[in-house]
Amino acid sequence: MIELHNISKIYNKSKSNQVNALKEVNLTIESNSMLAIMGPSGSGKSTLLNILGCLDVPTKGTYKLHNQELQALNQKKLARVRNQHFGFVVQDFALIEEYKVMKNVEIPILYSGDKTNKKERVLEMLDMLGIKDKATEYAYNLSGGQRQRVAIARALINNPDVILADEPTGALDQKTGQQVLDIFKRIHQEQNKTILMVTHDERIAKQCEGIVNIEDGEIY
Amino acid sequence: MITQLKYALEDLWAKKLYFLLFLIQITIITLLVTQCFSLIYQKEQAFNNIDDTFEASDVYYLSLAEQAKYIDSNNEEEEQIMEDLYTYATNSKGYTIFSTINDYIEIKEIPQNDLSVEVEYGPTKVQAYQTLAISPAFIDVFRLSLAKGKFFAPNWEYTSQESIPVILGSSYQTFMEMDQKFTDSNNVTYKVAGFLQEGQNYVDISFGEGVVTLDDKILIPIDVTTFEGIYDTGNVDFQTYLENATILTTNNHGIGELSNITKKSQLYNYTFHSVAGVARYMESSTKDAVGVFLYISIWVIIFAFSLVIINTLEFVNKNLREFSIHIFCGATRKDIALRLFLQIFIVWLLASIISLLVSDRIIIVLLVSLVLLCLCLSTCIPSFIKLFHLQISDMIRRKE
Numbered sequence: 001m002i003e004l005h006n007i008s009k010i011y012n013k014s015k016s017n018q019v020n021a022l023k024e025v026n027l028t029i030e031s032n033s034m035l036a037i038m039g040p041s042g043s044g045k046s047t048l049l050n051i052l053g054c055l056d057v058p059t060k061g062t063y064k065l066h067n068q069e070l071q072a073l074n075q076k077k078l079a080r081v082r083n084q085h086f087g088f089v090v091q092d093f094a095l096i097e098e099y100k101v102m103k104n105v106e107i108p109i110l111y112s113g114d115k116t117n118k119k120e121r122v123l124e125m126l127d128m129l130g131i132k133d134k135a136t137e138y139a140y141n142l143s144g145g146q147r148q149r150v151a152i153a154r155a156l157i158n159n160p161d162v163i164l165a166d167e168p169t170g171a172l173d174q175k176t177g178q179q180v181l182d183i184f185k186r187i188h189q190e191q192n193k194t195i196l197m198v199t200h201d202e203r204i205a206k207q208c209e210g211i212v213n214i215e216d217g218e219i220y
Numbered sequence: 221m222i223t224q225l226k227y228a229l230e231d232l233w234a235k236k237l238y239f240l241l242f243l244i245q246i247t248i249i250t251l252l253v254t255q256c257f258s259l260i261y262q263k264e265q266a267f268n269n270i271d272d273t274f275e276a277s278d279v280y281y282l283s284l285a286e287q288a289k290y291i292d293s294n295n296e297e298e299e300q301i302m303e304d305l306y307t308y309a310t311n312s313k314g315y316t317i318f319s320t321i322n323d324y325i326e327i328k329e330i331p332q333n334d335l336s337v338e339v340e341y342g343p344t345k346v347q348a349y350q351t352l353a354i355s356p357a358f359i360d361v362f363r364l365s366l367a368k369g370k371f372f373a374p375n376w377e378y379t380s381q382e383s384i385p386v387i388l389g390s391s392y393q394t395f396m397e398m399d400q401k402f403t404d405s406n407n408v409t410y411k412v413a414g415f416l417q418e419g420q421n422y423v424d425i426s427f428g429e430g431v432v433t434l435d436d437k438i439l440i441p442i443d444v445t446t447f448e449g450i451y452d453t454g455n456v457d458f459q460t461y462l463e464n465a466t467i468l469t470t471n472n473h474g475i476g477e478l479s480n481i482t483k484k485s486q487l488y489n490y491t492f493h494s495v496a497g498v499a500r501y502m503e504s505s506t507k508d509a510v511g512v513f514l515y516i517s518i519w520v521i522i523f524a525f526s527l528v529i530i531n532t533l534e535f536v537n538k539n540l541r542e543f544s545i546h547i548f549c550g551a552t553r554k555d556i557a558l559r560l561f562l563q564i565f566i567v568w569l570l571a572s573i574i575s576l577l578v579s580d581r582i583i584i585v586l587l588v589s590l591v592l593l594c595l596c597l598s599t600c601i602p603s604f605i606k607l608f609h610l611q612i613s614d615m616i617r618r619k620e
Binding site: 055075076079080082083084088094095096098099107108110111112154158 | 223227234235542544545546547548549550551552553554555
C-alpha cells in the first residue's frame with residue numbers, strides 16, 4: 001500500500017520563479033489497484049509520479065510504501081527501493097538505442113542483488129510480451145509498439161509491486177496504444193501488480209479501476 | 221564497482237569509433253604538449269650549456285692579418301710558429317683549444333632521408349650532408365654524449381688506406397648503422413664509429429650562431445699532423461686550424477703566453493679577440509628564443525586543453541540520457557559518476573600508454589598525462605553537478 005500524507009513539492013524555493021508543483025497532497029493507493037492520473041499540463045502529474053517512484057523527494061510530507069517511510073532514506077536506499085519495488089514505463093520508451101533488446105531489459109537486474117539466471121529471466125519476460133524473437137535486435141530496429149513492450153519487459157524484470165507509467169501510449173497509434181494498454185491490464189490481473197498511469201486520454205483512463213484527478217498541484 | 225567497470229568497458233566497445241577519436245585526440249594532445257615542454261627543456265638546457273661553457277672561461281678567437289712589409293718571409297718559420305702555438309695551447313693546462321670547420325659532403329648510396337640539404341657548387345646544385353670537423357677538446361667542452369659506439373681517439377691520424385671514423389647526429393640512427401662504411405663524391409671512405417644522443421648541442425663562437433644542434437651533423441675528426449688529402453679528409457694545416465679555433469683560458473689565465481709565441485712572426489699579425497660580448501649576445505638571444513618558444517607553446521597548450529574540455533563536455537552531455545535510464549532502473553548518481561570516471565580513466569590510460577611508447581620523454585609524458593587527467597575530470601564536474609541536480613524524468617523525456 002502507498003500512502004502520501006500532506007506531500008508538497010516546491011521547485012526553486014524562495015526564488016522569484018518558485019513553483020508549488022504539489023500542495024499538501026493526501027493519497028492512499030491500495031495494492032493491486034490500477035489507477036489513471038489525469039490532469040492538464042503542468043498540473044503536477046509527473047511530479048507526483050516522480051515522488052511515487054523515488055526519482056524525486058518531497059519538500060515536505062510523509063511518503064510510506066508498505067508502511068515504510070521513504071522520504072528520509074538516502075540516495076543509495078532510494079535507488080534500491082526504485083530497483084526492487086517500482087517499474088517505469090514512459091512515453092518515449094527510454095530505451096538505450098545502441099543496446100540490444102536483451103541488454104536493455106537486463107539493466108535493472110544488474111543493479112539488484114540477484115543476478116542469477118539473468119538470460120533465462122529476460123527471455124521468459126520477452127516471451128510473455130510476445131517479442132522473444134526480437135531479443136538480439138538493436139532497440140533502434142524496433143517499431144514503436146515493440147519498443148514499448150521492451151520497456152514494459154524492463155519494468156517487470158525485477159518483479160516489482162508497482163508499475164509507474166507516464167503516458168505509455170502517448171507516442172503510439174490508437175491500435176498499438178490499445179494493445180499496450182491490454183498488456184498493462186493483463187499484468188494487473190494475472191500478476192496482481194499495482195499500476196499507476198499518467199494519461200491525457202479519457203478513453204484509456206476509463207479502462208482503469210479509478211481516476212486520480214490533479215490540478216494546480218492538488219488532488220480533487 | 222565491477223558492474224560500472226563492465227558498463228564502462230561495454231560503453232567503450234559499443235561507441236568505439238567515438239572513443240577511438242577521443243583517444244586519438246587525447247594521445248595527440250599528450251604528445252603535442254609533451255613536445256612543447258620537451259623543446260622548452262632543450263632550449264633551457266642549451267642556455268645552461270652556454271652558461272656553463274663560458275662561466276669559468278675567457279674565450280678568444282684568432283685572426284691572422286698579413287704584414288705587407290715582410291711578405292717574402294720564410295714560410296717554414298711561420299709554419300713553426302703556428303705549430304708552436306697549436307702545441308702550446310693544446311698541451312698547456314691554462315688553455316683549452318678546439319677547432320670547428322663546417323662543410324658539406326655528398327654521400328653516395330645512402331637511403332632516402334630528409335637530412336640532406338641543397339648546396340650550390342658553382343652552377344650545379346647537389347644534395348649534401350652537413351659535416352663538422354672537430355678537434356678532440358670540442359667533445360669535452362660541450363660534454364657530448366654518445367647513444368652508441370665510441371668517440372674517435374684524440375691521437376687519430378689520417379691514412380689514405382683507412383676509412384675516416386665519423387660520429388653521426390642522432391637523426392642518422394634511423395637509416396645508418398654502426399660500423400657502416402660510406403664514400404663521398406671524392407671517393408673518401410668513412411666509417412660510422414658512433415651516434416650522438418638526441419638533443420646534443422654546441423655553441424658556435426666563430427660565426428656567432430649561438431646554440432647549434434648536432435642531431436643532423438656528421439662529426440669528423442681533425443688531423444693537423446698529416447698533410448695528405450688536405451681539406452677533403454679532415455686534414456687541415458695549422459693556419460686553417462688556428463683560424464677556426466676557439467681558445468678558452470681557464471682560471472683567469474691570460475692570453476699573454478700565446479701572444480708571446482706569435483710575436484716572433486714576421487708574416488702575420490696575430491690578434492686574439494675576446495668573445496665575451498658575443499657570448500653575452502648569444503646568451504641573451506637564446507634566452508629570447510626560449511621566451512618566444514614558451515609563448516608559442518602556451519598557445520598550443522591552451523588550444524589542446526580547450527579541445528579536451530570540449531570533448532569531455534560533449535561526451536558527458538551525449539550520455540546524460542543513457543545515464544538517466546540507469547538511474548531510473550536502480551543506479552545511484554554515484555554509480556553513474558563512477559562509470560563516467562572509469563570511461564574517461566580508461567581512455568586516458570590508453571592514451572598515456574601509447575604516448576609513453578611513442579615518446580622517449582617519460583617524465584614529461586607522465587606529468588602531462590596527469591595534468592590531462594585532472595583536466596578531464598575537472599571538466600566533468602559541471603556535468604556531474606548537472607546530473608546530480610537535473611530531474612531524471614526531464615532528462616528521459618528530452619529526446620536527442
